[in-house]
Amino acid sequence: MIRLTVDDETLLGVRVAISPLWEALSSLALLARYRSEVPYPYSTWASTVRRALPVGFRRELLTWIAQLRSLRLPSFLTPVPASASPTIREELATLRATPAETVRRELEALYPTDVPAPLLRLADGADGLTHLTDLLGRYWDTAMAPYWRSMRNVLEEEILFRGRTLVTEGSDAMLQSLGGRVKWERPDLTLPYQTDINSTLRGTQFYVVPVLFARGMRIFSQGAAGSAISYQARGAAVLDGQVGDSAPPEAEPQQGDRLAILVGRGRAAVMRALVAPTTTTAVAGSVGLAPSTVSQHLTALSAAGMVRRRRAGSRVLYELDREGLALLSHLDCEISH
Structure with a gap:
């Protein structure tokens, strides 16, 4: 210690x-x-x-x-x-x-x-x-x-x-x-x-x-x-697979991963990356997905009321809304580091 x-x-x-x-x-x-x-x-x-x-x-x-x-x-x-x-x-x-x-x-x-x-x-x-x-x-x-x-x-x-x-x-x-x-x-x-x-x-x-x-x-x-x-550091999932359009955003969820089973592995990874305000590019880097794929997930999650966006100068930041935080807290089983 x-x-x-x-x-x-x-x-x-x-x-x-x-x-x-x-x-x-x-x-x-x-x-x-x-x-x-x-x-x-x-x-x-x-x-x-x-x-x-x-x-x-x-x-x-x-x-x-x-x-x-x-x-x-x-x-x-x-x-x-x-x-x-x-x-x-x-x-x-x-x-x-x-x-x-x-x-x-x-x-x-x-x-x-x-x-x-x-x-x-x-x-x-x-x-x-x-x-x-x-x-x-x-x-x-x-x-x-x-x-x-x-x-x-x-x-x-x-x-x-x-x-x-x-x-x-x-x-x-x-x-x-x-x-x-x-x-x-x-x-x-x-x-x-x-x-x-x-x-x-x-x-x-x-x-x-x-x-x-x-x-x-x-x-x-x-x-x-x-x-x-x-x-x-947060975002170690960047090491899970290749970054790019060929990355498999909806690969088979880990056994027992209730969040990924419900929303898909890609959207689950995006939600986990949004516990703090983050840009699309940073999310893409941290979860190993193409920015275009992350943008699609963010659009869907925003429409569902799980994610909100705000502008900070020239940057657009995304973060989980109250409903998204509640869902993540209730279902998430990702291994803590």
Whole structure:
């Protein structure tokens, strides 16, 4: 369990940022955790990636991450995002450039008596980090890059939503809304973690990082740039199938999915994506459907009184109306993350 005591100055500076590197490491942890069937909504992505990754390469990465899942990761492996939306190349360059003394200091602080085997090579110097960043770069190109455009659209919409809450309701409201067993009771933020951590954040920058693969691994990082935690982002359904007009909007519902049985899988996915005001494009990215298909579903749901629309500047936002929220609450059986 992580317990962070956050002072008022830090609370005023809470920010939201995306991290491709955190996504990559979390997705690897998910593959390592589920050696056979990976749960929805990651199953389609996982089966595709496992076929695409060379066997020896996949085994090396999964063995490495599997041994780390139960440990606290050193922060140099998961640097605090340097901007709201860094690229994977920027983050890998930061990882590769980590000074050897920083690597040794963090490893000795976390593991004073015995450095875990997966990290021993990193303790040897630059060659270990170079090898790891090369592995992660190859993994990204095969497993993440084909999905990243859609993932980034969803994550950027998440940043807009959380940022809007920060501006209109404040940091307390934003932290309280994160869900996924993240609990904020001023001044303490608590959330599940591999080991117990108690830390006080005083006068520092604090980032919350939405991660679509957060079910694979919880990440907590501290460094000169501040501190950061990951949480489960909404819209992970973007990984369930291909985005485009060929996506099967009315595929067979999961057994027991009463909402999808009643309204169809496509409309059920759209309704689940509308628990907060969202654009058509963002919904399309999050559920893996073409924008034209999403528009048709939104038209039908609006006509049925389930969805309402409103304009915010140049953007048109859709959200569930009271009747839609009631139907979702009563029938929805989607796996919570």
